[in-house]
Amino acid sequence: MSSGKPAVRLALLGCGTVGSEVVRLLHDQAEDLTARIGAPLEVVGVAVRRLGRERGNLPIDPALFTTDALGLVKRDDVDVIIEVVGGIEPARTWLTEALRAGKSVVTANKALLAEDGASLHDAAAEGGADLYYEASVAGAIPLLRPLRESLHGDRVTRVTGIVNGTTNFILSSMDATGAGFGEALEEATELGYAEADPTADVEGFDAAAKAAILASLAFHTRVTAADVFREGMTGVTAADIASAKEMGCTIKLLCIAQRGPDSTGQESVSVRVHPAMIPRSHPLAGVGDAFNAVFVEAEAAGPLMFYGRGAGGTPTASAVLGDIVAAARNRLSGTRAPSESSYAHLPIRPIGEAVTRYHISLDVADKQGVLASVAGVFADNEVSIATVRQSGRDEDATLVIVTHGAPDANLHATVEDLRALPIVRSIASVLRVEGGS
Incomplete structure (x- = not known):
């Protein structure tokens, strides 16, 4: 199908799992994409680290590959830059x-x-360019654009999400089988859900980056990963799951x-990432395997749930392609995507x-x-006890206490004071509880 209009020219930075799928989708859906955009899309260059790497018969001319990413970015015949390399620099x-030069950017770089x-965002404003990044959070789930555009007439009050598939698979497996963390992690690694070094996932770094992006969009305030309280889930035990x-x-x-x-x-x-108990009646409780879900609460719209595959080459490439279509349409019409909305400048709690x-x-x-x-320690720190459960006797006595809502500082101080009590031999676990009264 010919549109009669010149092609929108794309430069791809990175051709790994996601980049390869982007190339395949651009090829397989070329006719439909042309119809949707009003002009064809043309890949004019692909920057990679190594030219000789086997890439599985990608439907692209090998002559388009280069190791000079910056040179590709600076080319005058490029309209849209697609970055799926990751990392901070380069x-x-x-x-x-690219943005300062007025070129649209689509990135998955959380x-x-x-x-x-x-x-x-400052560079995009300076160059009058589009910056799209739907694929940076929750893979194929249409999430950022609703926060960025659809809910701009509303006031979002809270965003609660499962945004890391690896940890959700591990915790779901522990819940289903009674396995410990190490055993569930081993299973996740064997199935390809966990990296050889899973630190970014299990220690919460990946989720914290996504939380910062979500908070920035939801609350019209610039939030960075450094603003996010982060606690990993490696300390969650089979006993915690049972409790x-x-x-x-x-536990999620x-x-x-x-x-x-x-x-x-x-x-x-307030922005935080940590393991927490949630009632099985909560919409997020049933999210299993490596799926992601985000629960958004807004004053007028009420509760909204976004659910789907949050990782993987094809789901992520789907989100990238959606951004490419939007950027290409804007190029053709001479318009821009909504600019960054950070007017609120709210402080971080x-x-x-x-x-x-x-x-x-x-x-x-x-x-x-x-x-x-024990009750005296809670009272001294102005923390109210909701339930107490005791099991065992003599040397094996265990107290399980669930509190009512209180500031985290008071709760933390309570735990530290409990450690100092002579009658407390050890604190077996401390977990936050969310989503209940």
């Missing part, structure tokens, strides 16, 4: 150069956006971004002011006065 240099998205089941809960690694007053009453933003609930498991001496001593 990606930041490449994309800043790490760069979370660390220094401000410089990219959660007894409460009618499951959550990103939670919330808008509300700080301790002085000033409007502010520290984790100590975040209101949450704690599930605390204590190994204690089973003797008279234990409950009174």
Whole structure:
């Protein structure tokens, strides 16, 4: 199908798992894409680290490959830059150069956006260029554009999400089988869900970067990964999973971004990533395997749920392709995507002011006065106890306490004071509880 209009010319930076799928989709859907855009898309260059690498018979002329990414970015015949390399540098240099030159950018680089998205948005404003990054969070799930555009007439108050497929697979496996963390991680690695070095996933770095991006869009405030409280899930045990089941809960690694007053009453933003117990009735509780889901709460729209595959070459490439179509249409019509909305400039609320609930498991001496001593520590820190469960006797006595909502600083101080009690032999686990009263 010929549109009669000149092609929109694309330069691809990176041709790994995602980049290869982008090339294949551009080829396989070329006719439909031309019809949707009003002009054909043409890949005019692909920057890679190594020219001789086997790439599985990609439908692209090998002569288009180059190792000079910056040179490709600077070419006058390029309209849209697609970056799927990842990392901070040299990606930041490449994309800043492109945006300042007025070239549209489509990126999946969550790490760069979370660390220094401000410089990219400033460069886009300077060059009058589009910056799209739907693929940076939750893969194929249409999430960022609704936050960026569809909900701009509303006030988003809270975003709660499962945004890392690896950790969700591990926790889902532990919940289903009773396995420990190490065993579930080994299974995830064998099935290709976990990297050889899973640190970014299991320690929450990946989710924290995505949480920063979500919070920035939801609350019209620049939020970086450094602003996000982060706690990994390597300490979650089979005993924690079992205890959660007894409460009618499951455990998920959550990103939670919330808008509300700080301790002085000033409007502010709290952003955190950590494992938490949630009731099995919560919409996120049933999200299993390596799927992602994000639960958005807005004043007028109410609760909204976004669910789907959050990782993998083809789902991520689908999100990239959607951005390419949008950028190409804008190039043809001479318009721009909505610019960054960061007018609110809300301060970041520290984790100590975040209101949450704690599930605390204590190994204690089973003797008279234990409950009174423990309850006194909670009272001293102005933390109200919701439930207490005791099991075992003598040397094997265990107290499981769930609190009502309180500032995290008070809850943390309670745990530290409990450690100092002579009757508390050890604190077996501490987990936050979300999504319940």
